[in-house]
Amino acid sequence: MYKLWIANKNYSSWSLRPWILLKVLNIPFDENICYFEVGIGKSSHDKFKSFSPSGLVPCLVDGKQTVWDSLAISEYLYEEYPQVWPTDKNARTWARCASAEMHSGFSVLRQTCPMNLSHQSPLEKISRELQADLNRLQQLWQEGFTTFGGPWLAGAQFTAVDAFFAPIAFRIRSYQLPVSNAAQQWVDRMIALPAMQEWYHSALTEPVVEHI
Incomplete structure (x- = not known):
């Protein structure tokens, strides 16, 4: 099953895109949230790097395959789900x-x-x-x-x-x-x-x- 890494739902517009796509099309996935660091000047990059090569969200993990960036995720999903x-x-x-x-x-x-x-x-x-x-x-x-x-x-x-x-x-x-x-x-x-x-x-x- 796909594993989708996202950040705070209140703020992360990028995370919403693949999440809503998977949900509406009834494509099974596990949701994983990694929250933004709190405070001026704080960066979440290093924390996100633990699962995302770019240090950004969203990131989709499919077994040994990691797909980052929302457009790339959409194209990757299309190969198995033409809808x-x-x-x-x-x-x-x-x-x-x-x-x-x-x-x-x-x-x-x-x-x-x-x-x-x-x-x-x-x-x-x-x-x-x-x-x-x-x-x-x-x-x-x-x-x-x-x-x-x-x-x-x-x-x-x-x-x-x-x-x-x-x-x-x-x-x-x-x-x-x-x-x-x-x-x-x-x-x-x-x-x-x-x-x-x-x-x-x-x-x-x-x-x-x-x-x-």
């Missing part, structure tokens, strides 16, 4: 591109609205740079809805591209970010998933970490 990505080639290509853009982009959104599930308060001001990220996000999602018919980002089934944007659903709710009706419907659908609710309620029981 990880859409069946249709065009939808699969789009989903991979959108996931890669999320993986490397939206830096202002990430920095301005870090994932913190115990936070529930609107931003006082949305900067021009943050609005640009929100505009691109909505453009990208609408492209998926229009091209592949929804209700998920790449068609009728939940796939890895939905998992990659799962932390954004929590961010939109936590910071009450303004998005289109279509985008909000996807956010609501994501957060209503039993697995997302499980992650959320587990996160709220964790010790608060002021500095990570």
